[in-house]
Amino acid sequence: MKRIFKIILAIIIVFITLLFIRPQKVIYEAKITGKVIDENKKPIFNATVYRIEEEYFIDEKIGSNESTELRTESVKTDKNGNFYFQEKSRIDWFHTPLDLPIAYCYANFEIEKSGYELYKTKFGEFEQYKKENCYACEKVEFKPIITLKKSQKIKNE
Numbered sequence: 001m002k003r004i005f006k007i008i009l010a011i012i013i014v015f016i017t018l019l020f021i022r023p024q025k026v027i028y029e030a031k032i033t034g035k036v037i038d039e040n041k042k043p044i045f046n047a048t049v050y051r052i053e054e055e056y057f058i059d060e061k062i063g064s065n066e067s068t069e070l071r072t073e074s075v076k077t078d079k080n081g082n083f084y085f086q087e088k089s090r091i092d093w094f095h096t097p098l099d100l101p102i103a104y105c106y107a108n109f110e111i112e113k114s115g116y117e118l119y120k121t122k123f124g125e126f127e128q129y130k131k132e133n134c135y136a137c138e139k140v141e142f143k144p145i146i147t148l149k150k151s152q153k154i155k156n157e
Contacts, residue, residue: 029053030105030140032085036077037147038116043081044148047113050074051085052121071110085109087139107142116148 029051036044050071059066077083111119 029085029087030107030142031087032083032107032109032142032144034083034109034142034144034146036081036083036111036113037145039147039149041147043079044077044113044116045079045081047077047081047083047111047116047148048074049077049083049085050110050112052108052110069108087141105140107144111146111148113148115151117151119146119148 032051034049036047036049038044051073052069053072054067055070056065056067058064073085075083075085108121110121
């Protein structure tokens with residue numbers, strides 16, 4: 001009897017574990033097709049644009065879930081000030097069977113150019129809510145037009 005109980009218990013534990021740990025959920029980062037201009041509406045050539053993504057980890061000192069922002073990709077603007085990040089995917093191994101079929105998609109990025117102030121998106125500046133065929137930000141595209149301001153050092157000289 002004890003052996004049957006142990007087998008049933010092992011099967012239940014494996015089943016519950018498979019509910020939470022499985023490589024089935026694909027997360028997409030949105031496509032970003034943008035343009036960088038100056039305060040006079042002229043395109044800025046050769047500005048560096050970084051895609052910003054969150055990396056999640058457990059801080060073992062305090063035992064809590066934390067996150068940090070990482071520059072995961074970079075591109076340069078062309079002569080017309082245009083830049084492009086392709087849609088990007090990754091597999092999420094840890095998730096719950098109660099994951100909701102909705103997603104908020106964000107486009108977070110930074111733009112650097114010598115002589116201009118660093119531009120960084122604000123929380124929620126570029127976001128979109130998605131419900132149908134929800135694989136996070138699959139087939140979501142942001143088309144921002146960003147105005148860089150001259151740095152104060154350049155203006156004062």
